[in-house]
Amino acid sequence: MDAPINPLLAPWDAPFGLPPFDLVRPEHFRPAFERGMREHREELARIATRHDAPTFDNTLAAFDASGRLLSRVEALFHNLAASATSDALQAVQREMAAPLAAHWSSVYMDAALFERVDALHAGRDSLGLGAEQRRLLERVHLDFVRAGARLRGGARQRYAQLMQRLAELTTTFAQNVLHDEASYALPLRGEADLAGLPDFLRAAAHQAARERGIGAGHAITLARSLIVPFLTFSPRRDLREQAWRAWVSRGEHAGAHDNRPIAREILALRREQAALHGHASYADYALADTMARSQAQVWALLDQVWVKAVPALARERDLLEAARRAHGAPDDALEPWDWRYWAEQVRRERYALDDAELKAYFPLPAMVEAAFDCARRLFGLRFTLRDDLGTYHGDARAYEVADADGRVVGLFLQDNFARAGKRSGAWMSALQWQHRNGFEAKPVVLNNNNFARGDGQSPTLLSLDDVRTLFHEFGHGLHGLLSDVGYERLSGTQVLRDFVELPSQLFEHWIDEPEVLKRHARHHRSGEPIPDTLIERVRAARRFGQAYESVRYSASALVDMAAHAATEPIDDIVAFEQRVLAERGAPVVAGLNHRLAHFQHLFSGSSYAAGYYVYLWAEVLDTDAYDAFVEAGDPFDAEVAQRVRRWIYSSGNSVEPGAAYEAFRGRAASIEPMLRERGLIDD
Ligand SMILES: [Zn+2]
Numbered sequence: 001m002d003a004p005i006n007p008l009l010a011p012w013d014a015p016f017g018l019p020p021f022d023l024v025r026p027e028h029f030r031p032a033f034e035r036g037m038r039e040h041r042e043e044l045a046r047i048a049t050r051h052d053a054p055t056f057d058n059t060l061a062a063f064d065a066s067g068r069l070l071s072r073v074e075a076l077f078h079n080l081a082a083s084a085t086s087d088a089l090q091a092v093q094r095e096m097a098a099p100l101a102a103h104w105s106s107v108y109m110d111a112a113l114f115e116r117v118d119a120l121h122a123g124r125d126s127l128g129l130g131a132e133q134r135r136l137l138e139r140v141h142l143d144f145v146r147a148g149a150r151l152r153g154g155a156r157q158r159y160a161q162l163m164q165r166l167a168e169l170t171t172t173f174a175q176n177v178l179h180d181e182a183s184y185a186l187p188l189r190g191e192a193d194l195a196g197l198p199d200f201l202r203a204a205a206h207q208a209a210r211e212r213g214i215g216a217g218h219a220i221t222l223a224r225s226l227i228v229p230f231l232t233f234s235p236r237r238d239l240r241e242q243a244w245r246a247w248v249s250r251g252e253h254a255g256a257h258d259n260r261p262i263a264r265e266i267l268a269l270r271r272e273q274a275a276l277h278g279h280a281s282y283a284d285y286a287l288a289d290t291m292a293r294s295q296a297q298v299w300a301l302l303d304q305v306w307v308k309a310v311p312a313l314a315r316e317r318d319l320l321e322a323a324r325r326a327h328g329a330p331d332d333a334l335e336p337w338d339w340r341y342w343a344e345q346v347r348r349e350r351y352a353l354d355d356a357e358l359k360a361y362f363p364l365p366a367m368v369e370a371a372f373d374c375a376r377r378l379f380g381l382r383f384t385l386r387d388d389l390g391t392y393h394g395d396a397r398a399y400e401v402a403d404a405d406g407r408v409v410g411l412f413l414q415d416n417f418a419r420a421g422k423r424s425g426a427w428m429s430a431l432q433w434q435h436r437n438g439f440e441a442k443p444v445v446l447n448n449n450n451f452a453r454g455d456g457q458s459p460t461l462l463s464l465d466d467v468r469t470l471f472h473e474f475g476h477g478l479h480g481l482l483s484d485v486g487y488e489r490l491s492g493t494q495v496l497r498d499f500v501e502l503p504s505q506l507f508e509h510w511i512d513e514p515e516v517l518k519r520h521a522r523h524h525r526s527g528e529p530i531p532d533t534l535i536e537r538v539r540a541a542r543r544f545g546q547a548y549e550s551v552r553y554s555a556s557a558l559v560d561m562a563a564h565a566a567t568e569p570i571d572d573i574v575a576f577e578q579r580v581l582a583e584r585g586a587p588v589v590a591g592l593n594h595r596l597a598h599f600q601h602l603f604s605g606s607s608y609a610a611g612y613y614v615y616l617w618a619e620v621l622d623t624d625a626y627d628a629f630v631e632a633g634d635p636f637d638a639e640v641a642q643r644v645r646r647w648i649y650s651s652g653n654s655v656e657p658g659a660a661y662e663a664f665r666g667r668a669a670s671i672e673p674m675l676r677e678r679g680l681i682d683d
Contacts, residue, residue, distance in 0.1 A: 008032035008073055014389070016411040016444050017432055019076045021392045026088035029077055033096055036070030037103045043067065048112035056129060059116045060137055064487045065438045067107075074100070075431050082429070083448055084393050085178070085421045093171055101167030105160040108147030117141055118149075132654045136487045139653060143489075146289060148276065155276050162269050162276075166606065169266050174604035176257040178423055180250040181222045185209070186230075186243050188218040196235040198356035200461045201226070204452030211420055222247050223418040224425070225452040225466065231340040232355065244337035251597030252574065259597045263573050266603055267563055283565040286610040291498045291617065291657055295565060298613050302561070304671070305616065306554050306584065308680040312547035313587055319346050319544075336591045343545055351541035355463055358538070361521040361530040364416060364451060364460040367467050370520035371474040372399075374510045378641040379482065379649070380404025383412065395419070396446075401481055410434065410443035410481045416470075417460075418450035425600070426450060426469045428476035428504075433491040434483040443492065445480035447473040459524050464538065468508050475507025476500075482649040490653040497611050499657040501618035502625070503649055509626040512542075513635045543679035548590055550678055555592035557612045558584055560602055564610035573597065616674075621661060623673035628665060 007023035043066040081093050121141040148159040188194050209219040220230045220243055227247050234240050251259030274285035283295050292298050320342040347353045375381040383399040396415035402408050426449045434443040454460040480492040493500050510516050514535050521530040562580045570576045573596045601608035632640050647664035675681040
């Protein structure tokens with residue numbers, strides 16, 4: 001009898017090379033990873049042991065095209081582990097983290113292979129390479145060097161060990177956060193607990209209780225789409241405090257899922273990794289491969305915002321305190337769990353703006369349509385639902401994407417709802433990157449959001465923040481879909497990480513355009529477009545609350561930088577975090593976006609370590625970039641849109657990012673538009 005076929009190893013012949021989602025089981029992954037790694041090693045050995053001299057084609061292009069079985073299995077696995085995980089998948093994740101890290105280490109430490117890449121790099125001026133080929137050569141060479149290809153002897157062995165141990169630790173860190181989020185729910189019993197909560201939140205809390213099997217009827221979980229509105233609307237200070245404490249202490253519970261020792265060890269290993277590269281700190285090592293290039297640039301940017309945001313926060317706080325006095329609240333200190341609630345009161349009273357009123361105009365399907373429509377008006381793209389294509393979960397919908405002339409560009413999968421087995425947050429990923437190396441690969445791009453689902457009686461309604469998140473991830477999605485490069489390593493979002501948030505944050509600007517709102521934001525019951533007066537009030541209120549966001553964000557970025565710039569061991573990450581914040585005079589009442597024990601950007605992988613600043617860096621670029629449309633007098637100006645497509649959304653990493661930006665804008669970016677947008681300098 002034939003052995004049963006592993007669907008991961010059979011050809012994937014569905015449209016767009018989609019995986020056979022319905023056939024894949026957790027037990028298929030380990031053998032598929034092992035086969036993928038073996039094939040990859042064999043391909044690389046063939047490149048490394050060639051007898052002829054290295055050329056771009058026989059070494060660089062071949063390297064870029066290698067390991068495709070492994071890549072497709074890894075991409076699928078990471079997507080499932082994030083969006084539709086299970087105990088069995090988590091077990092595979094823990095089991096495979098070290099072997100996969102060892103594999104990738106061995107690829108970039110392969111001496112014979114590096115010798116060929118290094119020889120090409122040394123002679124790069126005389127190879128007659130095109131601009132993109134040269135960029136690929138420089139990029140891949142740097143990948144090798146940064147992964148330790150030049151290390152020798154004991155240092156080499158130690159480096160590989162570090163990479164494996166880091167892979168295990170970052171996997172555990174992410175799973176621990178998931179565990180703490182999955183194991184907490186605040187049951188709401190009866191009207192006394194539900195008082196003040198708008199309908200959409202009651203519906204979402206009801207849905208959450210059902211999914212968690214909680215009898216109470218309603219529950220608040222730590223999903224952002226529940227916890228943030230709960231803190232905003234619930235007048236029950238005691239319940240807000242309970243929920244807040246659970247939210248900010250994720251990862252910080254003694255026992256089997258404690259992230260404090262994990263984060264401490266990750267930081268220590270990263271310091272050692274940096275030292276092997278000759279850097280004094282991990283921040284120095286990480287920043288060497290960014291647009292910022294050095295710590296000094298990052299500190300300067302963060303300082304500039306921090307010194308303005310802290311006094312601005314005090315002014316916001318005065319408004320909150322005044323509201324508390326006017327409402328006869330107890331004459332005690334404003335606590336962190338009070339801030340959002342009182343800010344909402346101020347928003348209502350000062351700007352006559354009520355989140356629940358606003359949400360009625362943002363039903364999810366219309367907002368998805370709005371994002372598609374903006375992409376059509378800017379870039380001529382068309383999105384067609386392909387419900388004939390199976391995906392990994394009923395929530396994930398597939399859209400075929402075509403260009404203005406009908407040419408199929410790629411496939412877009414959007415998975416919008418929070419649910420058990422899906423990690424929190426919002427992100428873009430890919431099952432296939434665009435490239436033309438060997439064959440014409442069409443991108444298959446995913447967006448994940450975590451919106452609270454409507455209860456069936458009312459549709460899913462988004463807050464303005466949710467809509468921004470939807471547009472943000474969609475911007476990343478376009479960066480993947482519009483990619484137009486020759487080589488996979490240079491494709492889509494595989495750019496320097498302080499450039500990667502530019503396409504996403506830039507796209508958020510279109511949802512603030514009154515014209516876009518009038519067209520798409522319609523009341524879910526009456527179908528009436530959002531009134532001008534409400535748009536006006538949104539604009540007026542936009543600056544209010546910016547100081548709170550700026551402080552929370554910058555505080556997290558400062559802690560990230562301090563932790564990774566440290567040249568001494570950090571024994572207690574909680575004490576360290578408190579010390580950094582105290583030294584900076586951080587207002588405790590604002591809190592921070594992420595505390596170290598659940599700071600997934602830093603510890604669920606390495607790509608954002610010493611890199612939380614990148615959102616602010618990219619904001620300097622996106623606010624300056626959007627001004628190009630403002631200057632043209634039309635948010636859909638065809639000529640500006642064409643340039644933004646060419647230099648920002650399509651060029652991937654085929655052009656140096658600073659040069660790409662200047663090609664688009666005709667000059668380098670200025671910081672003023674960002675400061676103005678955040679209300680930190682006057683118009
Ligand atoms: Zn992003």
